[in-house]
Amino acid sequence: QMNGALRSIFVISVVLIFCYVCIYLFLSERKPISSVLIVDTIEHVLLRNTVNYKWYNRTRNAPIVFLKDLNLNGGNDLYLPVVTKDIDILQQFCQRTFKCLAFNTSGMLMTLLPFNKWYKSTAKQNNSLYVLDMDYCDLNLCPINTTCTYHGPGNYTCTCPSEPIHVVLSVDSVDFPGMFPLLNSLKQHHTKPLTVHIVVSGKDRKELEIQLACRDLMKNMKIEIVEFEIPANFTELIYVGAEKLQYLASTANFARLFFDQLFPSLCHILYLDADTIVIHDIAELWSEIITSDKLFVVVERALKYGVGFYNVSALYKERYGKSINMSTRSFNAGVWGLNLDMWRRQKLGDEIIYWMKMNRKKQLWDLGTQPIMYLIAYENVKSVDSRWNLEGLGWRRSISSEKLSAAYILHWNGLRKPWMETVKKDNRYYVWNDYNKPVCNGHGKCTNGESNATGRCICTDDYEGSYCDKKKDKKVK
Numbered sequence: 001q002m003n004g005a006l007r008s009i010f011v012i013s014v015v016l017i018f019c020y021v022c023i024y025l026f027l028s029e030r031k032p033i034s035s036v037l038i039v040d041t042i043e044h045v046l047l048r049n050t051v052n053y054k055w056y057n058r059t060r061n062a063p064i065v066f067l068k069d070l071n072l073n074g075g076n077d078l079y080l081p082v083v084t085k086d087i088d089i090l091q092q093f094c095q096r097t098f099k100c101l102a103f104n105t106s107g108m109l110m111t112l113l114p115f116n117k118w119y120k121s122t123a124k125q126n127n128s129l130y131v132l133d134m135d136y137c138d139l140n141l142c143p144i145n146t147t148c149t150y151h152g153p154g155n156y157t158c159t160c161p162s163e164p165i166h167v168v169l170s171v172d173s174v175d176f177p178g179m180f181p182l183l184n185s186l187k188q189h190h191t192k193p194l195t196v197h198i199v200v201s202g203k204d205r206k207e208l209e210i211q212l213a214c215r216d217l218m219k220n221m222k223i224e225i226v227e228f229e230i231p232a233n234f235t236e237l238i239y240v241g242a243e244k245l246q247y248l249a250s251t252a253n254f255a256r257l258f259f260d261q262l263f264p265s266l267c268h269i270l271y272l273d274a275d276t277i278v279i280h281d282i283a284e285l286w287s288e289i290i291t292s293d294k295l296f297v298v299v300e301r302a303l304k305y306g307v308g309f310y311n312v313s314a315l316y317k318e319r320y321g322k323s324i325n326m327s328t329r330s331f332n333a334g335v336w337g338l339n340l341d342m343w344r345r346q347k348l349g350d351e352i353i354y355w356m357k358m359n360r361k362k363q364l365w366d367l368g369t370q371p372i373m374y375l376i377a378y379e380n381v382k383s384v385d386s387r388w389n390l391e392g393l394g395w396r397r398s399i400s401s402e403k404l405s406a407a408y409i410l411h412w413n414g415l416r417k418p419w420m421e422t423v424k425k426d427n428r429y430y431v432w433n434d435y436n437k438p439v440c441n442g443h444g445k446c447t448n449g450e451s452n453a454t455g456r457c458i459c460t461d462d463y464e465g466s467y468c469d470k471k472k473d474k475k476v477k
Contacts, residue, residue, distance in 0.1 A: 062134035064091055065153040070129045071104055071321075087130065094132065102131045111347060145265050146341065158341045160267030164193035165286045168269045170228075170255040173204040175274035176211060177419035178412070181435040183217050185278040188435075192283040194221040197269075199228050199262060201251045206448075210455030214439045214446035216467040226262055228255045237356040253368045256333075257352050260343045267341045272409075273334035275394065275417055277432055280387075280408035288384050289337030295346075295380040296373075297337030299389035300329040305374055312364045316375065319354065324378055331381065333370045334411050335389040348376050393418075393428050401427050444468035 093109060094100040100109040105128055137148035142158035150156045167186060171179050179198070186196060200208050205227055217223060230238075230251055238254065255262070259269060268290050270282070289297045306326030316324040343349075355372050358364060365371040390407035393399065394414025404410065404427060416423050418432040439446045440457035448455050459468035 062095075062132045064130045065133050067129040067131060067153070091130070091132075094130075100132075101134075102129055104129050142341065146267060158267070158345070160290070160341065163266075163268060163290060164195055165190060165282060166195050166197065166263070166266055166269045167282070168197045168199065168259060168263070168271045169274060170199040170252045170271075171204075171208075171274050172201065172250055172252045173207060175252065176208070178417060179274040180211070180215060180217075180437070181419075181432060182272065182274060182276055182278070183215075183223070184435040184437050186282065187217060187219075187221055189278045189280060190221065190282045192286070194282070195224060196221060197224045197226055197263065199226045199252070199255045201229055202227050210446060210448045211439065213455035214457050214467070215437070216441070216469060228258065228262060230254055234356075237353070237360050256369055257349075257372065259338065260340050260349065263340060268337065268339055270337050271335070273411065273413070275412040276334060277410045277435055278408070279410065279431070285337070285384065285388055285408070288382070289339075292337070292339070292382045294382040295339050295342050296331075296377045297382045297384055298331035298377075299335060299386050299391075300331050300381075300383040301391070303330045304328065305330050305378075308365050308367055308371060310364055311362070312375070315358055315362075315364070316378075324375075328378065329383075330374060331377075331383075332389060332391045332411070332413060333373055334391065334413055335409055351376050398426070399428055404428060404431055440468040442468075 087105070090103045090105075090107065090109070094103045100111065102110045104110070131153035133153045135150055137150045137156055142148040142156075145161060147159040147161075148156055149159065169179060169182070183196065186194065198208065205225060208225060212218075212223060212225075228251065234254075256271065259271075263269065268286075270286060270289060272278070285297075304326065305324070305328045307330070309326065313324055313326060316322075352372055355364075355375055359371075385408070387406060387408045389409055389411055390403065391411040391413050393410055394412040394416045396414075410428070410431065412418055412428075412432070418429050419436070423429060440459065441463075443463035444457040444459035446455050447458055457466065457468045459465070462472055464470050464472055
């Protein structure tokens with residue numbers, strides 16, 4: 001006679017077997033796959049005219065294309081090892097799972113990623129990929145205001161319209177003293193239409209609106225204020241390490257991880273820290289950004305990836321199926337261009353959540369968002385002329401006038417900001433101060449009047465105009 005424990009195990013086993021049989025019988029009521037197109041190499045998929053692919057409008061009942069020797073990592077929805085020998089069942093599961101656009105013969109259902117996330121696997125059957133041959137453009141995978149072109153299974157492109165320059169700043173109130181000189185420099189150094197998007201938290205928005213209203217900044221560029229708060233469930237994942245680094249947990253710092261959501265209609269942006277000054281036509285850097293086929297456009301520096309990371313290599317290989325070279329040159333995250341379309345298509349928001357969870361659990365780094373950007377940007381960056389980010393002006397002891405005059409963007413990363421009263425008044429300070437125009441042009445006070453009013457200038461007796469920029473004519477008695 002079985003004792004109580006064995007009896008419980010037996011009952012549970014019977015129930016599990018019964019549930020599996022029911023699921024199998026339910027899924028067995030399906031149409032057989034009658035047309036599986038065999039593609040030997042990825043080149044066959046990339047060549048648009050090799051096969052006459054069909055288009056399927058809003059249907060999940062699409063045939064599948066077998067991509068021999070190929071696989072992809074990331075975007076996994078569900079793992080079903082119990083049915084790996086039945087491709088029909090895997091297809092049924094994929095067709096009924098909203099995000100699933102592909103699956104492999106190891107039983108992994110996948111959200112389809114672009115080709116730079118695909119990799120050549122071994123010739124074994126269980127390392128190959130099946131892709132639903134459907135109209136991806138009809139799934140609205142491209143951002144708003146773009147044109148989607150479908151080329152084949154998993155191969156589609158999003159074409160952006162002609163774009164004006166879009167500069168994004170992410171600031172807290174402590175950044176305001178540096179941001180206004182930056183805006184003045186942008187105002188003077190662009191030859192194409194320019195929109196500046198200022199991301200700010202709700203508590204600082206009113207003060208920003210008042211201060212902007214008292215400065216003559218919008219004559220030849222557009223300024224948009226975008227309010228942002230870190231989602232509560234995301235805040236729980238933030239870990240920046242030492243107490244002295246807690247300022248890196250700010251809204252302004254982590255907002256950059258949400259730009260794809262904050263700017264759904266944009267394809268590209270240029271991000272600038274508030275402690276930068278632009279002294280060259282920004283349209284030239286914008287041209288580099290919108291013509292690049294990489295995720296990021298940056299200025300590389302000598303500092304290597306490995307500085308500041310702890311034991312991240314094994315996790316990276318486990319996640320992406322390839323090694324990360326920690327001797328790769330890194331970049332400063334104060335000046336960079338971003339392809340938002342590529343960010344969305346690669347679903348990098350999911351990767352950010354993964355790495356933040358891992359960092360919270362294993363303490364992989366002690367900084368804010370820059371290490372995350374290194375991980376998602378690895379091998380997907382275009383480096384431009386170093387003059388586009390002359391960094392270190394907030395910690396270098398000295399710098400030559402020749403270097404300053406040759407630079408395109410000056411960057412005061414470091415503790416010594418040019419607006420601090422204690423900062424040394426040297427050659428770099430005077431360059432910054434040329435763009436440091438006082439509120440109301442120094443001839444009045446900025447006030448919001450009533451509590452709900454926008455800012456306005458109250459001019460001194462000798463000046464008038466919206467920004468106190470006109471000197472009154474003295475009447476001759």
